[in-house]
Amino acid sequence: MTTELKYVPVLKWKQGEQKAVEGLQIPTKQSMTPLIEIPQIDWDYENDCPKKTIDEHLSKTGESLYNSWGITEPVFIDLIYIDPSERMQDGSHPLSYVLQEGRNRGINLIPVTDPNRDSAYQLEVMKANQTDQNGVCIRLKEAHFNNLQHHINQLLQQQNISPNEVDLVIDYEYASTENKNRTSIFLKGVLDTIPYLHDWRSLTLTGTSFPADLGSIDSNSIGEIERSEWLIWKDVVTTHSLKRSLNFGDYGISNPAPFEADPRFINMSANIRYTADDKYIIFKGRVIKRFGGAQYFQIAQQVVAHxxxxxxxxxxxxxxxxxxxNNNDGPGNATSWRKAGTNHHLTLVITELSNWISPSTSSSLHPVTP
Structure with a gap:
């Protein structure tokens, strides 16, 4: 069991998130273990087919991990959104391909699994641990919380692995602000039912209050969304007698659900998502298709003046x-603003955890200078 707190952000591995991680300073990276989700293959809505083959989709994964991460600290890698039937052109499993791409570039990848993955995926996870001796990350969601011990024992047996080789992630995904207290009580109950509590290599609680869309925020306004996941984690570690470290995780400035809408019919408004102490501040403009991207200059000025x-x-x-x-750059686009907002968010969370001392472990991270 480790006692040092780590930040475990769940990142959808698209260009904005990749560049956000690339822009982090090395001490900040060293204080986190990202859980990277390889996104699903984009859909070609005009031709009603995938835009790429699985080989094309994954071809730059190793390069992007190396360019964005580029240090020896481990990364959790999850192919949950890749169709289980997909195989590379040479017949190999996509997870096998991604893990080999990491090895080729010296990136320390730990595969993520859960009780619902098919036998082929589970076999690749087991083979990866036999090859790399890096252990496994088990990610449990609400569907697994019932009969938790059965699910865990089944996976441990299937993977032929001990709890001290496992990073266990309790992922409650989305929790609205209104359900914050109820979620906190529920999660304390879940933690009480986890077997081998003190044996896991690491234990992480992750989720988010970031909504699927920003429709609740008016155009040309500044709105706020409570960071319930941060408040829930603080409540759990201060009121539950875990007697072990509990890592904090979130979904950055994103909602857990993958984006599946036809982009031709999306009327996105210009916005900057900015994380503050216990909240997200949403600086929202108007629809980009109609009013253009130049409005980002004014929105950025609102952020700086806040x-x-x-x-x-x-x-x-x-x-x-x-x-x-200051009109020295920009105006940027959705990708560059996801990069900026995510980079700020990751840096802020590491800073918050650097100053946090858990009553249950009396341990903290060393301060990190952004």
């Missing part, structure tokens, strides 16, 4: 916001 802006020196994302506010 009393909870952390300053241009806080992170690469904050520097970019300041540059756009």
């Amino acid at each position: 009393h909870e802006y952390y300053g241009a020196g806080f992170s690469a994302g904050d520097y970019y916001i300041n540059e756009v506010a």
Whole structure:
């Protein structure tokens, strides 16, 4: 069992998130273990077929991991959104391909699994541990919380692995602000039922309050969303007698659900998602298709003028916001603003955890200078 707190952000591995991680300073990266979800293959709605083959879809995965992460600290890798029937052109399993791409570039990948993965996927996870001796990440969601001991024992036996070789992630996914207290009580009950509680290599609680869309925020306004996942984690570690470290995880500035809508009919508004102490601040403009991307200059100025802006020196994302506010860069697009917002968010969470001392473990991270 490890006692050092780690941040476990669940990241949808698209360009915005990749570039956000790439822009982090090395001490910040060393204080986190990202759980990277390889996204599903984009759909060609005009021709009603996938845009790429699985080989094309995964061809740059190793390169992106190396360019964005590039250090020896481990990363959890999850292919949950890749269709189980997919195989590479040479017949190999997509998970096998991705793990080999990591090995080829010196990236320390730990495969993620859960009780619902098919036998072929589970076999690749087991083979990876036999090859790399890196252990396994087991990610449990609400569907697995009933009969938890059965699910866990079955996986341990299937993988021929001990709890001390496993990073266990309790992922409650989305929890609305209104259900914050109920979720916290529920999760304490879940933690009480986890077998081998003190034997797991690491234990992480992850989820988010970030909604699937920003429809609740009016155009041309500044709205707020409570960071319930951060408040839930703090409540759990201060009121539950775990007597072990409990890592914090979230979904960055995203909702857990994958984006599946036809982009031709999406009327996205310009927005900057900015994380503050116990909340997300949403700086929202108007529909980009109608009013253009130049409105990002004004929105960035609103961020910089806000009393909870952390300053241009806080992170690469904050520097970019300041540059756009001063017309030295930008206006940017949805990808560049996801990069900026995510980079700021990751840096902020590491800073928060750096200053956190858990009553149950009396341990903390070393302070990190963004």
